[in-house]
Amino acid sequence: GGADVPSRPPVPLEQSRLLSGTKLRRSLVYLIAAALVLLAGTMAVRMALPPDPNARVAVETLPGLANTADAETTAVKWDVETGRTAIDVRESDGAVRRYFLEPADGGGLRIWGGDEAPADRR
Numbered sequence: 001g002g003a004d005v006p007s008r009p010p011v012p013l014e015q016s017r018l019l020s021g022t023k024l025r026r027s028l029v030y031l032i033a034a035a036l037v038l039l040a041g042t043m044a045v046r047m048a049l050p051p052d053p054n055a056r057v058a059v060e061t062l063p064g065l066a067n068t069a070d071a072e073t074t075a076v077k078w079d080v081e082t083g084r085t086a087i088d089v090r091e092s093d094g095a096v097r098r099y100f101l102e103p104a105d106g107g108g109l110r111i112w113g114g115d116e117a118p119a120d121r122r
Helices: 017-048
Strands: 072-079 084-090 096-103 109-116
Touching: none
Parallel strands: none
Antiparallel strands: 072 084, 084 096, 096 109
């Protein structure tokens, strides 16, 4: 006859290494999925928001403006009736000059101005 091999008692499911590893892996997968959903949702919300009307406008070039490195936009105003935009720019000499932009006939923009901006009274 064959020798009887003593059988081990069954391991309770709560103590099984296989299941605890599965729970850990499943938790990790859920955590990664939740992070990706949050990231995608945040990106979607940012893309859906309209641009900030009070954000700083970068000055790249304007007629009569020699040094744009120190130029800083102080105000941007849009006139609904004329479709014209006025931009006040503080230049390196400290003077604030007003430039006007409006749609050109052939497309693009027509830019003019550069005179000192009048002080706004509010």
